Amino acid sequence: MRLGFPRALMYYEYYPFWAGFFYKLGIELVTSPSTNREIMEMGLKKAADETCLPVKILVGHLMALRDVEGIFLPRLVSMEENTYLCPKILGLPESVLYAIPEQEIYTLDVNWREGKREVLKSLLAFRTRIGRTKSQIREGFAEAQRWQKAYRRMRNAGWSFEESMECFETLAEPLKLKDLGFSRERSHRQKTADFEDGWLLDQGDITDSLEKKPRIALVGHSYLTYESYANMNLVQRLREKAQVLVVENVEATPIELQQSHLQKKIFWSHAKKIYGAGSYYVEDPEIDGLIYLSCFGCGTDSMTNDLLARRARQNQKPYLVLTLDEHTGEAGLVTRIEAFLDMLERRDDYESNLSSYGEHMDRHSSFT
């Protein structure tokens, strides 16, 4: 059996879970190719025009999944206690069905709000669709959790998103590798040189050599941060000039602690994480500035962005908002990043020592 899985939205955080689940059940999970121009255009054409960019990209990926028996698109309701995901994700299989009328859809509700047992129940109810027994599902669920945990550990150990996903995909798709490489030994794997420095923060030597580079926190939804086609390689661009930290680099405990600034806890799983991480970076004196990566029409971002901007203002932390949509131009993005980095540099050198006559304004240009 071959099921298709779109490389969009929830792929960026929960792919290992489903990869592990289907791996154990002996079902091949085929992921759609990385976002490209064709996928993007199909999505823009077919998706509801008012919805947000990530959902449009998702529609493109769904349409790009061919030669599969069906598409696996779960409804993720909640990923932890007392939270939900955003309404557009909750409405998922139904609200994109129009784009793929002839495809068979395999879906189930995933609700961690009520705990592990509810999720297992939902998976057990799903077994008839894929023709597996109860005990097989239980094993698959255990394996799925192990894979998800492994993914977290890899990320915490400094693996980049691309590296770890590549690893899981090779496992899930052609079923080549047999064991998970939790160890940091990566000699047998070919690594992509471009993505190294920012992630290996735990290795002292690299941090030393990068002393001059500013440290920047890039906060935003994972499906924007790692969607390198839509964000025009933002992460890589930033890494050339700065050390970049992301939401996933912050542990769960500080995220929970940061909620105490609010009189009411945020009740969206992702928004909570983004706010917690962003707020944590705002307080961190080692961080030189924050970049919030958002997309046009994102409902929860309109809130977290405002809350974080206020925190940044109060703590005098440089803060830049980048809003993506299908019309975002590369030059506009680059200009703004450069200006932001220049500002950080200047702030470092002349903070509270700005001459009102324009002296020392900029080391690159001279005022006469």
Add this chain to the structure above:
Amino acid sequence: MKVTFPHMGNTWIVIQALLENLSVDYVVPPLNSKETLTIGTQLSPESFCLPLKLNLGNFVQAAALGADTALITGGVGPCRFGYYGEMERQILQEAGYPFDVITLEPPDGSLIGLAERIRKLAGEKNTWNRIVKAMLFAYRKSLVLDQIEDLFHGFRPRIQSPTQVDRLYEETKRRLVQAMTDQGLKDVLNWLKDVMQQSLADYVDCMEENPLRIAVVGEIYTILEPFISMDVEKELGNLGAVVDRSIYLSGWVGEHVFRGLVQGYRPLRPYYTLAKPYLNHFVGGHARETIGATVKYAQEGYEGIVQLLPLGCMPEIVASAILPKIQEDYGIPIMTLTVDEHTGRAGIQTRLEAFVDLLERSRHNLTAINEGVLELAGR
């Protein structure tokens, strides 16, 4: 402590009755206007949904009248409305209006917390007995308010003079505000029914036998607040259509404040069953209600549906992506109208007129429609 609350259509009449019965010091903010929206838009984040902008405007205008405490309901659903309280507190704080925001919801699910908040609002002087009584009376008032609004839905298209209807509507609201006993509420309804019957008798000759029936569905704030929907219901009524609306205030109060213990004027429960084939899970806000109501009106033989949503409303965007399926299944025309602070009255009016024209035409050309658009164009 001087309490104020945001506007949502005629809701203020009900909240005013509640606060009045509790002898709480309160201010009703000036009705929503261009100025309210301008103030709100300046303060709120650009891409936030429209109700927040108007709420902020209401609070700032109420602050000028001495208000220092804002009353609002909450929720922990995935709709952004649930987080309004905290957002508004922070925004107002930063803008120099240090409001105390009382969010009427169980904080972290604790009912004791909710009781404490109600206590804070009502003060020490009120007994729980009195608080419950005041709430139940407010609920009964909201039922009457909904009945009145629905009476006008049927009345307006049958009367040729819109100004006469408007005048009667204002007079009824004035009387309703003053009615503070159950007998008073009954009197308002009876008086209104008498007046309506008399007026209908005057127009009996030129009355449309079988007016168009159009339903307005969508996000609750937009469909209840005429300022932001550009009087959609009124415009449709003046164009000769009988309007119905998916959500009435008491239905919402019954479901969300009384947790389904009372049903209200248009209960929301049946919608959930009807929505099932199209959307099998709640997504927050009123997406399920919108879908369920659309199915209901389609089954009841309504001729057109207008969906209203504020720009960027997450649940309604999900609903609007599913509505075309219902349109196809039941063959009922559905028009989606998105409103935001830049919406112009003329734009909405034109589209409503065109919509009504289309519906009227399809009545006369039913066979032609069934044959297809091309045949129709050829005639």
